Amino acid sequence: WGGLLLKAWKFLEKAWGIANSEPKKVVHGLKVGLALTIVSIFYYMRPLYEGVGGNAMWAIMTVVVTFESTVGATFYKCVNRVIGTSLAGCLGIGVHWIAAESGDKFEPIILGISLFLLASAATFSRFIPSVKSRFDYGAMIFVLTFCLVSISGYRVEKLLELARTRISTIAIGTSLCIFVSMLFCPIWAGSQLQSLTARNLDKLALSLDGCVCEYFENDDDTGEMKNEDQKNNNSKVEGYKCVLNSKASEESMANFARWEPAHGRFGFRHPWKKYLEVGGVMRKSAYCIEALHGCLNSEIQAPNSLKLHLAEPCKALSSSSSQVLKELSIVIKKMKKSTKIDFLVSNMNIAVQELQNAIKSLPSTQMEVSLSEQDHQEANNEDHHKATTAATIPPLMELLPLATLVSLLI
Amino acid sequence: WGGLLLKAWKFLEKAWGIANSEPKKVVHGLKVGLALTIVSIFYYMRPLYEGVGGNAMWAIMTVVVTFESTVGATFYKCVNRVIGTSLAGCLGIGVHWIAAESGDKFEPIILGISLFLLASAATFSRFIPSVKSRFDYGAMIFVLTFCLVSISGYRVEKLLELARTRISTIAIGTSLCIFVSMLFCPIWAGSQLQSLTARNLDKLALSLDGCVCEYFENDDDTGEMKNEDQKNNNSKVEGYKCVLNSKASEESMANFARWEPAHGRFGFRHPWKKYLEVGGVMRKSAYCIEALHGCLNSEIQAPNSLKLHLAEPCKALSSSSSQVLKELSIVIKKMKKSTKIDFLVSNMNIAVQELQNAIKSLPSTQMEVSLSEQDHQEANNEDHHKATTAATIPPLMELLPLATLVSLLI
Numbered sequence: 144w145g146g147l148l149l150k151a152w153k154f155l156e157k158a159w160g161i162a163n164s165e166p167k168k169v170v171h172g173l174k175v176g177l178a179l180t181i182v183s184i185f186y187y188m189r190p191l192y193e194g195v196g197g198n199a200m201w202a203i204m205t206v207v208v209t210f211e212s213t214v215g216a217t218f219y220k221c222v223n224r225v226i227g228t229s230l231a232g233c234l235g236i237g238v239h240w241i242a243a244e245s246g247d248k249f250e251p252i253i254l255g256i257s258l259f260l261l262a263s264a265a266t267f268s269r270f271i272p273s274v275k276s277r278f279d280y281g282a283m284i285f286v287l288t289f290c291l292v293s294i295s296g297y298r299v300e301k302l303l304e305l306a307r308t309r310i311s312t313i314a315i316g317t318s319l320c321i322f323v324s325m326l327f328c329p330i331w332a333g334s335q336l337q338s339l340t341a342r343n344l345d346k347l348a349l350s351l352d353g354c355v356c357e358y359f360e361n362d363d364d365t366g367e368m369k370n371e372d373q374k375n376n377n378s379k380v381e382g383y384k385c386v387l388n389s390k391a392s393e394e395s396m397a398n399f400a401r402w403e404p405a406h407g408r409f410g411f412r413h414p415w416k417k418y419l420e421v422g423g424v425m426r427k428s429a430y431c432i433e434a435l436h437g438c439l440n441s442e443i444q445a446p447n448s449l450k451l452h453l454a455e456p457c458k459a460l461s462s463s464s465s466q467v468l469k470e471l472s473i474v475i476k477k478m479k480k481s482t483k484i485d486f487l488v489s490n491m492n493i494a495v496q497e498l499q500n501a502i503k504s505l506p507s508t509q510m511e512v513s514l515s516e517q518d519h520q521e522a523n524n525e526d527h528h529k530a531t532t533a534a535t536i537p538p539l540m541e542l543l544p545l546a547t548l549v550s551l552l553i
Numbered sequence: 554w555g556g557l558l559l560k561a562w563k564f565l566e567k568a569w570g571i572a573n574s575e576p577k578k579v580v581h582g583l584k585v586g587l588a589l590t591i592v593s594i595f596y597y598m599r600p601l602y603e604g605v606g607g608n609a610m611w612a613i614m615t616v617v618v619t620f621e622s623t624v625g626a627t628f629y630k631c632v633n634r635v636i637g638t639s640l641a642g643c644l645g646i647g648v649h650w651i652a653a654e655s656g657d658k659f660e661p662i663i664l665g666i667s668l669f670l671l672a673s674a675a676t677f678s679r680f681i682p683s684v685k686s687r688f689d690y691g692a693m694i695f696v697l698t699f700c701l702v703s704i705s706g707y708r709v710e711k712l713l714e715l716a717r718t719r720i721s722t723i724a725i726g727t728s729l730c731i732f733v734s735m736l737f738c739p740i741w742a743g744s745q746l747q748s749l750t751a752r753n754l755d756k757l758a759l760s761l762d763g764c765v766c767e768y769f770e771n772d773d774d775t776g777e778m779k780n781e782d783q784k785n786n787n788s789k790v791e792g793y794k795c796v797l798n799s800k801a802s803e804e805s806m807a808n809f810a811r812w813e814p815a816h817g818r819f820g821f822r823h824p825w826k827k828y829l830e831v832g833g834v835m836r837k838s839a840y841c842i843e844a845l846h847g848c849l850n851s852e853i854q855a856p857n858s859l860k861l862h863l864a865e866p867c868k869a870l871s872s873s874s875s876q877v878l879k880e881l882s883i884v885i886k887k888m889k890k891s892t893k894i895d896f897l898v899s900n901m902n903i904a905v906q907e908l909q910n911a912i913k914s915l916p917s918t919q920m921e922v923s924l925s926e927q928d929h930q931e932a933n934n935e936d937h938h939k940a941t942t943a944a945t946i947p948p949l950m951e952l953l954p955l956a957t958l959v960s961l962l963i
Contacts, residue, residue: 154681154683157681157683158677158678158681161680161681162677165680168677168680169677171676171677171680172672172673172674172676172677173673175672175673175676175696176668176669176670176672176673176676177669179668179669179672179696179700180665180668180669180672183664183665183668183700183703183704184665187661187665200701200704203697203700203701203704204697207693207696207697207700208693208697254593255590255593255594258586258589258590258593259586259587259589259590260586262582262585262586262589262590263582263583263585263586264582265582266581266582266585266586267568267572267578267579267581267582268568270571270575270578270581271564271567271568271571273564273567283617283618286585286589286617287613287614287617287618290589290593290613290617291610291613294593294610294613387836387840388800390798390801391800391801426797430797430840
């Protein structure tokens with residue numbers, strides 16, 4: 144019993160920690176509670192209850208099932224639910240009519256076969272990528288509704304009545320979901336994607352800086368201040384690991400963001416795919432940093448003289464490129480074209496040149512650090528690349544935020 | 554119209570391609586159709602229909618919602634659905650009893666407040682990682698059922714009757730799902746995870762080989778045979794990219810695999826987490842190969858004399874380590890401890906030694922390839938690591954497959 148209590152206590156502590164660090168999640172919980180309470184009022188009030196018959200249940204189910212934490216996800220599910228239900232409803236009534244025409248004997252057979260075929264086809268279609276990313280949930284609802292309609296048709300007399308109440312309850316549920324999720328502290332998938340991208344850029348910059356510094360300062364350190372500082376540093380340096388694993392969440396957010404209506408500084412046709420491209424490039428540079436990080440703990444180390452020779456240009460390069468990264472992060476956060484970015488990029492290019500000169504000027508006896516150098520070069524190529532992708536975003540973004548900013552400032 | 558038809562045609566072509574390359578998906582579609590047809594028979598046959606009342610619908614919903622493509626996922630949803638429904642049902646009846654005792658006036662208020670609190674708490678709990686990975690769906694069903702019960706209690710007289718039919722229909726639906734998904738061509742999440750891991754190991758081996766060969770042969774090539782060969786080669790070399798992005802699917806499969814009952818060569822407490830560990834190590838070595846791959850297209854190339862000097866040991870190392878990878882892939886596929894693995898690993902270690910010697914024997918004027926060398930070292934360290942993780946798996950695995958193999962061979 145003691146163990147069980149302890150476990151429960153730990154669980155509560157963890158939950159409290161999450162609630163403290165991410166109040167948005169608590170807000171989402173409260174919003175679901177609110178939406179459900181509102182929808183249950185339909186049930187308590189007699190006039191409303193009479194309106195939709197005993198099927199108020201469907202409205203509740205709709206709320207429970209479609210209310211997601213981001214506005215985009217809620218939209219996606221609501222739209223899918225409505226489309227799937229209406230399509231399947233029409234088709235179901237059609238099939239039912241055909242079956243009813245063909246006599247009592249064949250009716251169940253026709254219904255059964257059509258059910259089997261349509262359910263199989265719809266389930267299979269959920270594996271097709273283009274359907275999966277947009278209409279996965281809709282296909283499921285399609286199967287569900289078609290089953291209900293084609294089967295109920297066999298027993299229930301008032302099929303059209305059933306269809307009407309089902310559609311009206313679903314309409315009530317979905318519109319309630321959308322209102323609640325948009326009116327009370329909305330959590331937009333789009334802005335989450337944006338801040339995730341900006342945060343990841345910052346982390347990359349920190350990691351890059353930290354890695355290079357550590358590499359060149361490793362040997363000069365005395366053992367004293369190492370422990371505390373290094374721990375602190377390590378957590379910074381390993382920030383790139385988040386970037387490595389962010390692909391899945393980025394993709395789902397971009398997917399949901401497409402469903403969101405225009406809000407804040409995001410217009411209707413905001414280029415969400417660009418974020419995915421930036422994310423891909425970021426992941427590539429994270430791989431480079433991973434390789435750099437590997438050199439820190441590698442057995443083979445360059446001779447010290449060489450390190451000293453290359454330390455300056457390498458550090459200059461890393462700091463200039465991490466500045467570019469930070470600036471890009473600000474660009475993405477503010478969605479304005481930065482005035483500094485061109486200057487910083489050219490700075491970085493100069494640093495690359497200097498490093499190359501330093502390498503060429505080396506007596507070619509000592510080339511071992513070329514390792515870290517080459518990786519840098521790569522990181523830089525990618526920074527360039529990122530700079531160019533990012534540079535393609537601002538023109539698209541500029542129009543939207545400027546327009547909205549102006550309208551806000553009036 | 555022409556454009557629309559063309560699109561539809563392309564869509565069908567794509568679907569056909571998927572159906573051809575992965576017949577399992579078609580089979581899954583057919584299985585869902587079958588399960589739904591069986592469950593709808595309940596509705597057509599009068600005695601069965603009378604048994605569960607008009608609520609046969611719930612059985613259909615259960616089938617549509619819980620039938621997933623792998624056995625593990627189906628189990629997960631069924632178990633969650635049953636647990637969530639029964640818990641919420643009990644709690645709902647309890648709350649309803651309290652509310653009914655406290656008089657007509659307070660009844661809706663008490664019901665509303667308890668609904669709000671419980672729905673908020675359950676929704677929030679879905680964000681807690683330990684709940685999310687195991688009971689995400691259960692929490693949703695809990696909210697749904699609690700709502701239905703507490704609300705229906707206000708209008709429906711026979712609450713216990715409602716609960717009974719709901720539970721029996723869900724039992725029918727879940728047992729049908731589990732039977733169909735296990736009896737007709739079952740698709741086990743566990744064996745999919747296993748084959749994914751083995752395939753990824755193979756891909757890594759090919760990429761490693763391809764990368765190193767390409768690096769050293771780049772310059773000797775005449776331009777003729779390049780085009781066709783290189784395309785062929787490129788697809789091999791870039792196999793590691795699949796490995797980079799396999800994290801999410803591995804995790805979900807391992808998560809579902811835990812729910813699966815013992816089957817084939819997989820025992821009840823099969824160490825699924827080990828697969829995740831192996832996957833993590835694989836991803837790390839894929840990062841290394843990414844870095845290696847970067848060198849292929851790097852601007853700075855080592856002088857040819859140096860390349861020639863190091864070509865042999867590097868190739869030997871890469872071929873020996875890719876042999877280790879292939880052997881590991883076989884080990885995972887067959888789940889038997891390989892007799893060759895120790896020999897291959899020691900072979901690889903010898904190759905590492907030789908490469909290090911070759912580097913030391915170099916006139917230290919030419920050290921530039923140390924880049925590819927260091928990365929190799931890393932790849933090797935990781936192979937070692939993998940060898941050790943893989944070596945920890947077999948002892949665990951040995952017992953299970955040996956026992957089942959023996960019982961199969963009798």
